[in-house]
Amino acid sequence: MPIILGITQGEHSSGIAIVSDNEIEVVLEEEKLNRVKSWKDFDKSFIRYPILCLQSLKERYGADFTGFDAFTSFLPFEEVKKSFDQIGFELPKDKFYQTDHHECHAFASYTLSGFTDKVLIFCADASGGNNDKSSRTYLALNGQYISVESIDLARKSLGHFYAALTELLGFRRLRDEGKVVGMSGHGGFWQELYDVWNDIILIKGVNTDPDLHPIESGGVYSLMYERFFKLVGSKYWKSQKVLNDIAATGQYIFEEKVIELLNNIHYKYEEYDRLCLSGGIFANVKLNKRISELEWVKDLFVLPPMGDEGLALGSALITSASIMGQKRLRAVKNMSFGNSYSEEEIEVDAKDVLGDYERVELDLRQLAHLLSMKQIVGLFQGRSEHGARALGNRSIICDATSKEMYDILNKKLMRNDFMPFAPAVLEEDADLIFDIKKGRHSAQFMTILYNTRPYYQNKIPVVVHPIDKTARIQIVTAQSNTMFYNILKSYKSQTGLGLLVNTSFNIHDEPIVETPKEAFTHLKNGIVDYIATDNYLYKKRGA
Numbered sequence: 001m002p003i004i005l006g007i008t009q010g011e012h013s014s015g016i017a018i019v020s021d022n023e024i025e026v027v028l029e030e031e032k033l034n035r036v037k038s039w040k041d042f043d044k045s046f047i048r049y050p051i052l053c054l055q056s057l058k059e060r061y062g063a064d065f066t067g068f069d070a071f072t073s074f075l076p077f078e079e080v081k082k083s084f085d086q087i088g089f090e091l092p093k094d095k096f097y098q099t100d101h102h103e104c105h106a107f108a109s110y111t112l113s114g115f116t117d118k119v120l121i122f123c124a125d126a127s128g129g130n131n132d133k134s135s136r137t138y139l140a141l142n143g144q145y146i147s148v149e150s151i152d153l154a155r156k157s158l159g160h161f162y163a164a165l166t167e168l169l170g171f172r173r174l175r176d177e178g179k180v181v182g183m184s185g186h187g188g189f190w191q192e193l194y195d196v197w198n199d200i201i202l203i204k205g206v207n208t209d210p211d212l213h214p215i216e217s218g219g220v221y222s223l224m225y226e227r228f229f230k231l232v233g234s235k236y237w238k239s240q241k242v243l244n245d246i247a248a249t250g251q252y253i254f255e256e257k258v259i260e261l262l263n264n265i266h267y268k269y270e271e272y273d274r275l276c277l278s279g280g281i282f283a284n285v286k287l288n289k290r291i292s293e294l295e296w297v298k299d300l301f302v303l304p305p306m307g308d309e310g311l312a313l314g315s316a317l318i319t320s321a322s323i324m325g326q327k328r329l330r331a332v333k334n335m336s337f338g339n340s341y342s343e344e345e346i347e348v349d350a351k352d353v354l355g356d357y358e359r360v361e362l363d364l365r366q367l368a369h370l371l372s373m374k375q376i377v378g379l380f381q382g383r384s385e386h387g388a389r390a391l392g393n394r395s396i397i398c399d400a401t402s403k404e405m406y407d408i409l410n411k412k413l414m415r416n417d418f419m420p421f422a423p424a425v426l427e428e429d430a431d432l433i434f435d436i437k438k439g440r441h442s443a444q445f446m447t448i449l450y451n452t453r454p455y456y457q458n459k460i461p462v463v464v465h466p467i468d469k470t471a472r473i474q475i476v477t478a479q480s481n482t483m484f485y486n487i488l489k490s491y492k493s494q495t496g497l498g499l500l501v502n503t504s505f506n507i508h509d510e511p512i513v514e515t516p517k518e519a520f521t522h523l524k525n526g527i528v529d530y531i532a533t534d535n536y537l538y539k540k541r542g543a
Contacts, residue, residue, distance in 0.1 A: 002069040002323045006316030007050060007080055009073075012040040012174055013308035014048035016057065017337075019316040022328040026061065027305075027313050027337035027386040028053040032514040038309065039175035049083045050312075058087075060339060065089050072097040072319040074104050074311055097319045101128040102136040103147075104314030105278035105303065110140050111317055113276050113301035114331025114441065120272040121145065122262065125279035125307070126159030126174070134159060135279070137265055139272055143327040149265060157220065158258060159281050161201050164221040165250040168228065169243055174280075180247050181286050182419030185467050187241075187248030194249050196227040201253070203260040255290045266296050278303040278310070282447070283388065285472050289449040292438045300439050302447035304335050305387035313386070331441055334480045336393055338384030341516050346380075346533055349516035353524055356541040362532055368490040370530060371500065374399050376409070378505050378528035380519045381483055384512070389446045390504035391474060392424065392484030394512050394519075396528060400460040400501045409462075409501070412527050414508040422446050423463035424474040426488045426498035433460075433499060434473055443475045462501050474502055483534065 006017040014030035031038040033052035057063035065084070073080045077096045084091040105123040113119070124135035134157035137149035151157075163173035166180050200223050258281070266272070275297050282288060282302050292300055303310060321327040350357055360366075371377060379395045390396075396413075398405060400423055410416055423433075430436055430443070435451040442448055449470040452460070457469045464471050478485045492498035505513045507527060513519045516533075523531050523540060531538040 002320060003067065004070045004072060004316045004320045004323070005065070005068050006312040006314070006319070007071065007073045007075075007083060008308060008311040008315070009047060009049050009075065009079070009083055010308070011045065011047060013038050013311070014050045014053075015309060015312050016050050016053040017313040017316045018057070018063075019313075019320040022317075022320050022324055022326065024313065024317075024332075024337055026057070027335075028056060028339070029309055029386065029511075031511045032338070032384065035511055035514075035518075037175070037509060037511050039172060047082075049086060051083065051086050054083065054087050056339065068095070070095050070097055070319050070323060072099055072315045074099050074101040074315055097322070099315045099318050101311065102133060102150075102279070103138075103318060104311045105306070106136060106138050106145070106276070106314075107318045107321075108310055108314035109276040109278035109301060109303035109306075110138070110145060111321075111328045112303065112330075112332040113274075114329065115140075115274045115276065115299070115301065116142055116329060117274055118272040119145075119274045119276055120265065120269060121276040121278075122265070123277070123279040124151070124158050124258070124281050126157055126163060127153050139269060140276075143329055148269070158201065158254070158261075159279070160220045161224070161257075162250070162254055162281060162284070164224045165247070165254070167221070168224065169247060170238075177283065178419075179417050181251065181284055182417045183244055183247040184251035184286065185248075185465050185470075186418060187244030187246070189252060190245045190249040192231055193228070193246065194253060196231050197224060197250070197253055200224060200227070201257045203257055203264065251286060254284070255287050258287060259290060259294065262291065262294070263296075270296075273298040275300040276303070277301070278306050280307040282306045285447065285449045286470075288439075288447060289470065292448055297438065300448075301442045302439070302445070304332075304389065304445035304447060306447070307388070309387065335386045335389075335391060335445065336383040336481075337386045339514065340383045343533075343535065346516040346536075350520050350538060353517055353520035354538075354540060358539050358541055359536050362535055362537050364486055364490040365494075367487060367530075367532055367537060368494050371397065371399055371491055372495050374402055374405065375529045376412070376527075378513075378519055378522060378531045379484070379487075380505070380513070380516060380531055381534045382481075384514055387445070388504075389422075389474075390502065390512050391445065392476065392481040392502065394505045394514075395424075395484075395502050396505050397424070397487070398462075398501045400462040400499055401497070403461045405501070406462045409503065413503070413506075420461075420463050420465050420471065421501045421503045422472045422474060423460065423499050424476050424484065424488065424502035426485070426492065427475050427477045429492070429498035430473065430475045434471060436473075436475075440475065443473055444477065444480050446472050446474045448472070460497075460499060463499075487532075
């Protein structure tokens with residue numbers, strides 16, 4: 001039963017993953033422990049090492065690194081060694097396995113999808129770390145896969161295009177792309193801008209054209225800016241309407257290019273009609289919706305930790321499969337691979353943070369009643385989730401039917417992502433409320449937008465986009481999250497609606513809460529009205 005430790009570090013993402021006997025045991029992200037949200041700081045370039053993750057393995061799990069059978073990363077040994085040097089462990093070179101950046105993305109999405117038929121695996125991001133690519137395509141069947149196509153980084157990068165769009169709109173690239181996705185839904189199509197941007201990323205065959213603009217990696221930024229300002233001249237352009245139109249047009253071009261590329265790849269490999277997607281660009285849920293609507297796509301799975309935060313897990317899965325001679329081909333049930341906390345730890349933090357508080361045994365009927373009375377509840381139960389989405393373990397939940405709740409939540413969370421909040425919906429009610437044709441498994445992880453059925457569009461305004469009537473749904477099953485499923489069931493029994501708002505338990509620009517102390521701080525500050533743990537319901541005394 002080999003035990004594998006995967007590790008990722010770098011200028012933005014950092015974390016670890018343990019895989020034992022091809023089973024995922026632990027995945028931790030440094031940002032949730034050090035409370036510094038991962039992103040590439042261009043003003044202060046530095047490497048983020050997963051030091052607290054490694055220390056947590058020792059302290060919470062009793063990990064003895066000498067007992068690990070392999071250490072693995074897409075980074076070279078000399079770089080990874082620096083992390084272990086900081087905790088006083090001599091990384092053994094004979095136990096180290098280096099993997100490929102894009103293969104880590106691809107392998108994780110494939111092996112966690114549960115697909116066993118002919119599968120097309122497509123991964124794309126800004127750049128491939130330890131390779132000279134910005135995208136790779138693989139073909140897979142019954143656990144075997146081969147690389148068949150790639151895009152050289154010296155050609156235009158799809159990820160760089162969207163990062164440049166993000167920066168042009170005044171946001172931070174490699175951090176705020178989701179805000180652009182939300183903004184794009186409020187804008188209109190700008191033909192002149194489309195014309196000047198359209199040939200920056202030119203799809204030719206399966207590769208971006210190397211001849212149109214032979215520029216180095218990142219040159220797409222200067223091209224986009226140069227052409228944009230040539231179009232607008234000195235005109236004042238930063239009105240919200242114009243910003244919305246820029247976002248909408250950039251999103252349209254982006255979707256168009258990715259779709260064209262996928263269609264060209266499919267033309268060469270027509271028998272491969274199931275699709276696994278990974279890499280940072282697939283955090284774009286509007287793009288994923290467009291892909292799901294392609295006629296030739298029979299089904300699709302988007303890796304929940306699609307960005308570089310998932311590289312440690314991908315590397316560990318690759319190395320485990322290599323050592324064991326077999327692959328883990330099972331649909332992942334949930335992403336709850338982080339730390340959990342005992343009742344004693346929770347109680348200590350409650351006393352330290354709140355001082356005086358009320359605690360009662362958790363009664364789901366009472367909790368459902370509170371939710372129906374428009375109370376905001378923080379869920380802090382089980383193990384923390386891996387990836388950008390809270391899926392019921394470190395979540396804020398509330399009623400989705402009251403229009404004012406959108407403004408209340410935005411104000412409390414200091415948030416404005418130009419998007420509605422996400423709905424969590426009972427598995428048995430999902431098709432009643434939303435039009436779900438493909439990606440049902442992926443929909444358990446909030447990775448795809450779906451259309452809301454007309455009857456419900458005005459009934460759940462907190463979670464439905466006001467313009468295009470879409471929602472980024474989480475289907476909740478009894479297997480994926482038993483407690484959250486039962487909360488939704490109890491809420492439905494009282495209200496007739498098996499759906500609630502689910503947003504991550506954090507305020508804007510803060511990582512999702514990791515410890516009970518962080519959760520109770522939000523209760524103390526009035527971000528939430530209650531906190532529900534595995535066994536208890538907490539509130540401030542007198543609140």
